Structure formats: structure tokens, C-alpha cells
Amino acid sequence: MNGAGQSTLSRDEAFSRIRLLRSPNIGPVSYNQLLRRFGTATAAIEALPDLAARGGAPYRPAATSRIEAEVAAVRKAGARYLFHDGPDYPALLSALENPPPILTVRGDASLLARPSVAVVGARNASAAAVKLSRDFAIALAGRGYAVISGLARGIDAAAHRGALAGMADGGGTVGVIASGIDIAYPPENAELQEQVASEGLLIAEMAPGTEPLARHFPHRNRIIAGLATGTLVVEAAPKSGSLITARLAAESGREVMAIPGSPLDSRSHGCNQLIRDGAILVQSPEDVIELLIGFEGQPRSTFREGGLEFVVSDADEPADIASLLTLAPVGVDELIRQSGASAGSVQMALLELELAGRLARHAAGRVSLSSN
Amino acid sequence: MNGAGQSTLSRDEAFSRIRLLRSPNIGPVSYNQLLRRFGTATAAIEALPDLAARGGAPYRPAATSRIEAEVAAVRKAGARYLFHDGPDYPALLSALENPPPILTVRGDASLLARPSVAVVGARNASAAAVKLSRDFAIALAGRGYAVISGLARGIDAAAHRGALAGMADGGGTVGVIASGIDIAYPPENAELQEQVASEGLLIAEMAPGTEPLARHFPHRNRIIAGLATGTLVVEAAPKSGSLITARLAAESGREVMAIPGSPLDSRSHGCNQLIRDGAILVQSPEDVIELLIGFEGQPRSTFREGGLEFVVSDADEPADIASLLTLAPVGVDELIRQSGASAGSVQMALLELELAGRLARHAAGRVSLSSN
Numbered sequence: 001m002n003g004a005g006q007s008t009l010s011r012d013e014a015f016s017r018i019r020l021l022r023s024p025n026i027g028p029v030s031y032n033q034l035l036r037r038f039g040t041a042t043a044a045i046e047a048l049p050d051l052a053a054r055g056g057a058p059y060r061p062a063a064t065s066r067i068e069a070e071v072a073a074v075r076k077a078g079a080r081y082l083f084h085d086g087p088d089y090p091a092l093l094s095a096l097e098n099p100p101p102i103l104t105v106r107g108d109a110s111l112l113a114r115p116s117v118a119v120v121g122a123r124n125a126s127a128a129a130v131k132l133s134r135d136f137a138i139a140l141a142g143r144g145y146a147v148i149s150g151l152a153r154g155i156d157a158a159a160h161r162g163a164l165a166g167m168a169d170g171g172g173t174v175g176v177i178a179s180g181i182d183i184a185y186p187p188e189n190a191e192l193q194e195q196v197a198s199e200g201l202l203i204a205e206m207a208p209g210t211e212p213l214a215r216h217f218p219h220r221n222r223i224i225a226g227l228a229t230g231t232l233v234v235e236a237a238p239k240s241g242s243l244i245t246a247r248l249a250a251e252s253g254r255e256v257m258a259i260p261g262s263p264l265d266s267r268s269h270g271c272n273q274l275i276r277d278g279a280i281l282v283q284s285p286e287d288v289i290e291l292l293i294g295f296e297g298q299p300r301s302t303f304r305e306g307g308l309e310f311v312v313s314d315a316d317e318p319a320d321i322a323s324l325l326t327l328a329p330v331g332v333d334e335l336i337r338q339s340g341a342s343a344g345s346v347q348m349a350l351l352e353l354e355l356a357g358r359l360a361r362h363a364a365g366r367v368s369l370s371s372n
Numbered sequence: 373m374n375g376a377g378q379s380t381l382s383r384d385e386a387f388s389r390i391r392l393l394r395s396p397n398i399g400p401v402s403y404n405q406l407l408r409r410f411g412t413a414t415a416a417i418e419a420l421p422d423l424a425a426r427g428g429a430p431y432r433p434a435a436t437s438r439i440e441a442e443v444a445a446v447r448k449a450g451a452r453y454l455f456h457d458g459p460d461y462p463a464l465l466s467a468l469e470n471p472p473p474i475l476t477v478r479g480d481a482s483l484l485a486r487p488s489v490a491v492v493g494a495r496n497a498s499a500a501a502v503k504l505s506r507d508f509a510i511a512l513a514g515r516g517y518a519v520i521s522g523l524a525r526g527i528d529a530a531a532h533r534g535a536l537a538g539m540a541d542g543g544g545t546v547g548v549i550a551s552g553i554d555i556a557y558p559p560e561n562a563e564l565q566e567q568v569a570s571e572g573l574l575i576a577e578m579a580p581g582t583e584p585l586a587r588h589f590p591h592r593n594r595i596i597a598g599l600a601t602g603t604l605v606v607e608a609a610p611k612s613g614s615l616i617t618a619r620l621a622a623e624s625g626r627e628v629m630a631i632p633g634s635p636l637d638s639r640s641h642g643c644n645q646l647i648r649d650g651a652i653l654v655q656s657p658e659d660v661i662e663l664l665i666g667f668e669g670q671p672r673s674t675f676r677e678g679g680l681e682f683v684v685s686d687a688d689e690p691a692d693i694a695s696l697l698t699l700a701p702v703g704v705d706e707l708i709r710q711s712g713a714s715a716g717s718v719q720m721a722l723l724e725l726e727l728a729g730r731l732a733r734h735a736a737g738r739v740s741l742s743s744n
Contacts (some may be wrong), residue, residue: 131636132635132636259634259635260632260644260653261633262500262632262633262634263655264503264504268632268634269655272632272653275647276653276659281632281644281647281648281653283635283641283645283648284635287648
């Protein structure tokens with residue numbers, strides 16, 4: 001694995017971090033809590049079996065052989081890891097509530113420091129929308145912007161192709177995929193994905209070898225929206241994934257832009273509705289640039305600087321929280337109030353339940369018993 | 373002339389009002405000031421020569437023979453007069469800053485009491501926009517709305533035709549023309565104009581016999597915007613008359629709506645820009661109805677109840693205002709402040725200058741010396 005840029009991260013600790021994140025029932029929240037509590041991933045992994053036992057279940061961290069194979073696969077793919085606290089980790093993404101703790105990337109990570117626009121839309125787009133996607137991407141990449149998209153058919157592919165054709169002044173394109181870094185999907189975009197990796201930047205959250213399952217796409221969409229200063233929807237059906245990406249962008253305080261179309265063309269309805277809901281109507285790349293130049297890019301919260309509301313301390317004993325939980329999500333604040341325990345001990349109890357596979361985490365920091 | 377509905381207006385006084393409005397240098401502001409000062413148009417006309425002489429010029433009111441001919445032409449056209457303080461005068465129009473004091477109308481004036489939408493747009497509209505205009509008008513007139521437009525080619529004609537085809541539940545169509553009530557323009561819409569007059573309502577501000585000159589169209593646009601609860605622009609070029617109508621609607625506190633289109637079609641740019649500037653994007657007649665149902669229709673000021681800021685009283689002597697005026701428009705407040713005279717005497721002095729052809733009135737009540 002290439003640890004360049006992770007100046008304070010030893011090879012062993014980097015390995016442990018990957019192993020920690022791939023261990024059962026570990027998500028971004030518990031990963032970060034464990035790092036906070038134990039200082040290093042190596043120490044956290046040592047402590048995991050004891051912690052989990054207190055939650056009521058035996059526990060085995062991910063096997064080292066599996067992580068060794070993953071690291072070899074990443075190296076073989078010509079990729080490397082980015083860790084959430086490393087200097088290469090994209091600042092805007094780290095401003096999300098629970099950003100991915102580890103990414104794998106191929107290509108030019110300096111694109112992550114460029115002003116950026118996500119260009120997204122339908123796979124079965126109209127010819128006019130494909131042309132618009134390409135034209136906008138050519139102009140934006142030519143003005144130094146990183147054009148971010150999801151390497152899907154239709155709008156995504158046209159955006160990547162346009163950016164590759166037009167890139168200048170440090171601009172380029174970033175492809176975010178739902179599979180592992182070593183898997184190309186859809187097959188007809190395999191060549192384009194390779195070109196994005198060699199001339200731009202390719203990003204995957206999932207471990208190498210992971211096939212792009214339906215449940216991975218919302219995570220990919222969240223990264224696309226989170227990487228970009230603004231998200232432009234070119235053409236999208238109502239209730240499509242592109243509109244979810246737009247909503248995620250809005251929730252992260254980013255600009256949301258949409259290209260309108262005639263109501264007589266049903267493929268325009270998603271974008272038109274988005275504009276009715278508050279997205280900015282854009283007609284030209286200049287409209288996009290004018291809008292984003294004024295964007296302050298202020299993260300609303302930063303994972304990097306300690307996005308956690310509660311820091312788990314050794315001094316606290318875990319509270320009996322399991323009895324307060326049901327299948328209905330509830331705020332951690334409410335659990336603290338009801339239990340009368342300290343914030344730290346409530347967080348500790350939740351962590352133990354999570355490791356035991358008994359906890360589900362929801363949006364806005366809410367938790368419930370797992371329905372599994 | 374048909375005085376029905378003007379319950380307190382005698383035949384002679386109605387005649388004098390028409391004569392007053394058609395007299396030289398009389399506009400809506402001076403017309404209203406003279407009615408206020410002298411109580412009746414008959415008394416105002418008697419006083420006009422003396423008043424004007426104080427402004428420095430001889431003055432002759434419109435000849436009675438000319439007004440007799442006008443009244444005969446209105447009757448011959450099957451039309452009648454509406455006066456600004458009559459019960460049939462449209463309430464929303466009377467909420468404008470200086471509404472037309474007298475209108476001529478043909479047809480069903482009860483349409484003026486219906487909820488109303490102005491549907492406007494380009495003369496050289498695309499086939500798709502013509503279809504949209506017609507479809508929206510069919511649906512709106514079918515839901516009891518009065519569809520108001522300007523009887524021009526393209527979007528206007530399609531809106532009238534759609535409303536005539538779809539009208540139900542008290543809905544219908546209102547055509548506002550820039551010519552006199554007895555002139556059809558453009559020629560190819562003569563039959564449509566006749567149908568609007570017989571099945572809907574036709575409105576003209578200009579005296580019968582007046583040809584539609586370019587300078588009349590802004591007045592027509594202002595009436596269209598002023599009659600309607602909201603103005604819908606279907607397709608319009610940037611800087612077109614339709615966008616001026618939309619701006620007038622917005623300035624009068626009415627809803628402004630626009631139908632979007634692809635940026636690849638330059639004919640969409642006017643509407644798209646309007647949406648960027650704050651107009652509501654609408655995709656369907658239901659969008660329009662939903663928006664207008666919530667409209668309170670509160671007039672911001674009413675001519676009918678005394679929209680004048682200053683009432684001219686007999687007690688005041690005119691101030692020497694001419695020396696304060698230049699070709700640059702200035703607020704009446706500023707003139708009052710600089711002259712040290714009372715509001716009433718400043719208004720009187722302005723009225724005298726206007727009658728003498730030396731005053732020009734501008735938007736927001738500002739005045740200047742006339743450049744003629």
C-alpha cells in the first residue's frame with residue numbers, strides 16, 4: 001500500500017485501520033469512536049473482542065489474511081488508500097456528517113483540490129441532454145474545474161468524456177464508482193473508466209473485488225455530492241437517483257443546479273421539479289461558474305477536526321442502554337436524558353451494542369435496535 | 373353611450389369625462405386630480421382654459437363634436453364605456469398606480485370578476501409553445517378562470533382559442549387590444565377578435581378609430597398584467613414585450629409564472645431567464661391553479677379609494693415650480709421640500725404645467741419638464 005501523504009501513519013497502523021473498517025459491524029461512526037477511544041486502530045482491534053462481549057456476542061475482527069489480499073489487490077490495480085485524516089483526503093467530503101474513513105483512488109489526487117462540480121443525470125437520457133452534459137463538462141473542465149460524476153451510462157459518461165476532451169488549467173474529471181476500484185461497471189464504460197483513472201481520478205469506497213450492488217449506489221451518490229461545491233442535474237426522471245444526489249448536496253449546504261426542459265418532454269420533469277423545489281436554473285456553463293465563484297465552501301461540521309458530539313472516555317462505565325432501545329430510531333440526546341448516564345457512557349454502550357450487531361445507526365445521529 | 377352600471381353618473385357627466393380624458397395634455401394623473409379639485413368633469417372642463425393660461429399657454433379642450441362622434445362609434449361597435457369608479461371596473465386593474473380612467477369594452481364584463489390568468493408570449497412561437505399555450509388555456513378556462521391575452525399572433529391567439537374551446541364554470545377569455553375597440557389587428561386575427569368580443573370580453577383603452585401604434589402596446593401590456601391575478605409567460609425572447617408584461621405584473625405584486633424549455637432552443641431563453649429572476653416555474657395548469665388559489669389579491673393602493681398622495685385644494689395658491697424643474701425626472705416630495713410650498717400647491721402648479729404641455733410624468737410619480 002502507498003502511504004504517501006499520510007505523514008504520521010505507519011505502515012502497520014494503516015493496515016490496522018483498513019482491518020478495523022472491514023471488521024464486522026463497524027461503520028464510519030464506530031470506526032471513529034474506536035480511534036478516539038484507543039488512540040490507534042491497532043489498539044482498537046486488540047480491544048474489540050472484549051468490548052463486543054460486553055454487548056452480548058462473541059466477536060472476531062477481519063482476518064489479517066483477507067486484509068493482506070485486499071492491500072495486494074489495491075496495489076495491483078495501481079491504486080492507493082486515502083485516510084480521512086490525511087492531507088490528500090478531500091476537504092469538502094470530510095465536511096459530511098460521517099464521511100467514508102478510507103477511500104481507494106487511482107490517478108491524479110490533486111484534482112480533489114480543484115473547484116468542483118458534480119454533473120449527474122439519467123442513464124437513458126435524451127440526445128439533447130447528452131449533448132448538454134458534454135458541452136457543460138467541456139467548458140467547466142476547460143476553466144479549471146474538476147467535473148465529478150458516477151461513470152454510469154448516459155449523462156455521467158457524457159460528462160466524463162466532455163471533461164476529458166476539454167480539460168485545461170488544472171481541470172479534469174473524477175469518477176466515483178459503487179464497486180471496488182478494480183471492477184469496471186457497466187461493461188461498455190470499462191474503457192472510459194480506465195481513461196478517467198489514467199487522465200483524471202477514480203475513487204471507490206468499497207474494498208477491491210466488491211461488485212456494484214444496488215445498495216452501494218446511494219453511498220456512491222453521497223460521495224459525488226460531498227466532493228463537489230455544487231451538483232448540476234442535467235436530465236432526470238422524478239424520484240431518480242440523480243435527484244437523491246441533488247438532495248444530498250443540498251443537505252450538505254452545497255449548490256444545487258438543474259437544466260430545465262419543456263414540460264412536453266417527460267424526461268425534463270425531474271429537473272423542472274427540482275427548480276420548483278429551489279434548485280438554481282442554469283442555461284450555460286457560465287451560469288454555473290458565476291454561481292460557484294461566490295460559494296464559500298464552508299464546511300458545516302468537520303470530521304477531521306472532531307465531528308463527534310461526544311468523545312468516549314475511559315473513565316465512564318457503559319450505561320444500560322439496550323433496554324431503552326426499540327426498532328424505532330431515537331436521538332442519542334434522548335437516550336442520555338432518559339438513562340441519566342453521561343454522554344460518554346451512553347456512546348460506549350452504543351458502541352458495544354453495534355459491535356455485537358445489535359445496533360442500527362440512522363440519519364442525523366439517531367439509533368435503534370437492529371432489525372436483523 | 374351605455375351608462376349602465378355607472379349608477380351615480382349622469383349622461384352629461386359621462387360625456388364630460390370622456391371629453392376631459394381626450395383633451396390635450398390630460399393623462400390619468402391630471403384627469404384624476406381635476407375630478408378631485410372640481411368635483412365633476414363638467415366643472416373641470418369649464419376651468420381648464422383658465423388653469424392652462426396660468427401655465428403659460430392657450431388651451432382648448434377636445435371639441436364636443438369629436439366626442440359625439442366617438443360615442444356614436446362606440447355604440448356602433450356594440451361597445452360601452454367603463455369608468456374607473458364604476459362597479460364594473462375591474463378591481464385588480466384599479467389597484468395599479470394610475471389605471472386607465474376609462475375603458476371601452478365589448479362582451480361579457482362579468483368575466484372581470486372571475487379569477488384570472490394572463491397568458492402571454494412570442495408572436496413567432498414554436499409549435500410546442502403554441503400547443504402549451506392552448507393546452508393551458510383550455511384547462512384554465514375549463515376550471516372557471518378568465519384567460520387574458522393580447523390578441524397577437526402566436527402564443528396570444530393560441531391562448532384565446534384554447535380558452536374559447538375549453539371554457540366552462542364561468543371561465544372564458546378576455547382580449548386586450550392596443551387599437552380602438554372597432555379596429556382589428558393583426559388582420560388574420562380579425563375573426564378571433566370578433567369571437568372573443570361575442571363569447572368573451574374585448575377591452576380597449578384607446579378611443580375608437582385609433583390604429584395600434586407601437587407606443588400603444590406598453591399600455592396594452594400594462595392592462596393585461598393589471599387585470600390578472602398572475603401572468604404566465606409561455607415562450608418569449610429575452611427583452612421582448614412579454615417579459616415587460618411579466619415585469620409589470622411583478623411590480624404590481626402579482627404572481628409571475630413561466631414555462632421552461634431546453635437551453636438548446638434559444639426561444640426558451642426568455643422564460644428560463646425569468647425563472648432565474650424569480651418567476652415560478654410551472655409545468656402544468658394544475659401548477660398555475662395551485663399557485664393562484666393562495667393569492668390574496670390585495671391591492672397595494674387603490675385609485676378608486678383615492679390613490680392620490682396629495683389632494684389639490686382650492687385654498688392653495690400654485691407654487692413657482694417650473695423654475696425647479698429640468699429634463700431630469702424628480703420626485704414630487706423633493707419638489708415640495710425644495711420649494712417650501714404645500715403639497716397641494718405643488719400639485720396644482722404641476723397640473724397647470726401639464727395642461728400647458730410643459731410637464732412630463734414618469735414612473736413612481738416623478739416629473740420633469742417635457743422634452744417636446
